Amino acid sequence: MKTCIACGMPMREISDFAGSDPSKDYCVHCSRPDGEMQSFKEKRESMTKFIVKTQGFDENAARKVAEDMMRKLPAWKSYFA
Amino acid sequence: MRISKRQIQKLNTRRKIIETSYRVFAEKGFSVPSSLIAKEAGVAHGSVFVHFPTMNDLLVSVLSDFGQKMGASLHELSKSESVEAFLREHLRVLEKYETFYSRLISEKNILPKEAKSTYAAIQSAAAYHFSNVVEQEINKGTVKKAPVHMLFNTWLGLVHYYLMNRDFFSGPDESVIERYGPELLTTYLKLIKNEGV
Numbered sequence: 001m002k003t004c005i006a007c008g009m010p011m012r013e014i015s016d017f018a019g020s021d022p023s024k025d026y027c028v029h030c031s032r033p034d035g036e037m038q039s040f041k042e043k044r045e046s047m048t049k050f051i052v053k054t055q056g057f058d059e060n061a062a063r064k065v066a067e068d069m070m071r072k073l074p075a076w077k078s079y080f081a
Numbered sequence: 082m083r084i085s086k087r088q089i090q091k092l093n094t095r096r097k098i099i100e101t102s103y104r105v106f107a108e109k110g111f112s113v114p115s116s117l118i119a120k121e122a123g124v125a126h127g128s129v130f131v132h133f134p135t136m137n138d139l140l141v142s143v144l145s146d147f148g149q150k151m152g153a154s155l156h157e158l159s160k161s162e163s164v165e166a167f168l169r170e171h172l173r174v175l176e177k178y179e180t181f182y183s184r185l186i187s188e189k190n191i192l193p194k195e196a197k198s199t200y201a202a203i204q205s206a207a208a209y210h211f212s213n214v215v216e217q218e219i220n221k222g223t224v225k226k227a228p229v230h231m232l233f234n235t236w237l238g239l240v241h242y243y244l245m246n247r248d249f250f251s252g253p254d255e256s257v258i259e260r261y262g263p264e265l266l267t268t269y270l271k272l273i274k275n276e277g278v
Contacts, residue, residue, distance in 0.1 A: 010156055054208035056230030065205060068198035 006030040006043055006075040024073065040079050044070060095132045097122050102143045107180035111196070113142060113187050140196045144185075147178060148203040155210040155269060164224060164273070167214045168236065168266055171207065175240065176258035183244040183257075208233050224273050239265055 002011045004027035011027055012016050014051050018024040019032035029046075033073045038046065047066035057065065070076045084092075101122035105113055115136055119126040133139035154174050158167045175182055189200055211233050218224035224232075243250055243257050243265065251257045 012156075021200070050209070051205055051272045052230070054229050054233060055205065056228070056234055059082065065198065065201045069202050 004030055006037055006073060007047070008069070008073055030075075037075070040070075040076055043076075087093070091132075092127055094124055098124065098129055098132055098139070099143055099146055102139060103147075103178070103181050106140075106143065107184050110184060111192060115139070137193050137195060140193065141199055143201040144196055144203065147185075148182070148199065148206065150174065150178075151203060152206045152210075155207060158210070158214070162214065162217050162221075164211075164214050164218050165266070165270055167211065172240070172258055172262045172266065175244075176256055176262065179256055179258055183247055186241050187245055189251070198264075204237070207237075209234070223275060225272070225275055235272075236269055239269060 002017075002022075002025065003009065004011055005025045007027060009016070009027050009029065011022075014020050014022055014074050016027055018026050018028055018037070019035045020028075024031075028039050030043060032038055032042075044063065044066050047069065048059065048063045051062035051065055052059055055062070073081045098118060102118055105118055105121050105183065109117070115129045116126050116132075118139070119129045122129075128138070131141060151174050154170055155167070158170045189197065192200065208230075212229045215224055215229060215232055219226055240258075245260055247257045251260055
């Protein structure tokens with residue numbers, strides 16, 4: 001089973017993949033409306049917002065959690081080199 | 082690709098060290114020496130270093146392993162529509178790892194940096210799945226309109242309170258989740274659900 005290279009989500013069903021395309025390495029939540037993968041900054045901000053929304057963290061603390069999560073994902077390796 | 086016997090052996094040793102660490106961390110805390118893990122796992126001390134060069138590597142690997150197990154169970158349910166089924170599964174996983182998880186939440190603030198961020202990732206994944214199910218119920222009108230983070234934190238706060246005070250709530254070898262889980266779940270659902278729906 002593939003996991004999204006940009007957020008780590010397991011992609012089990014076709015609808016989990018970007019544009020419902022199982023050849024893609026990233027998921028539906030990590031793609032832009034045009035189907036491309038979100039940029040590092042876009043992903044960091046969307047993850048930060050999501051952590052604030054679902055866990056109520058302080059925004060700076062949430063951004064730190066988001067960065068730590070991204071650090072371990074293949075899509076963002078070069079940003080932490 | 083064929084895996085050699087030696088590779089299988091290596092994977093088995095790694096697995097044995099991780100499984101033993103769950104138990105030793107649960108019993109003695111996260112600051113134990115690697116020699117104790119080796120002794121309990123029945124492997125040479127050097128073997129632990131081969132697989133995990135530092136205790137931090139071992140700690141992060143065990144936490145990631147736990148995160149994957151919890152994530153996999155919750156992911157399955159996040160597409161179902163009931164908060165109740167989701168929370169029941171959450172409790173089931175927590176009960177399975179109760180002593181380990183209780184130790185984790187008690188020592189979270191003194192964990193090394195990377196372990197702390199792995200902990201944050203575990204809870205973020207749980208929050209993500211929780212938000213999926215709870216938003217569906219809010220939209221259907223079966224759950225009260227309240228900020229998702231408050232709904233999640235209230236649930237986690239409740240469960241963590243019982244786990245962190247296990248000594249007050251249960252006997253030494255008794256599971257708090259087994260004893261109080263149904264009551265926590267029923268009460269929480271009563272608080273968040275719209276009546277008569």
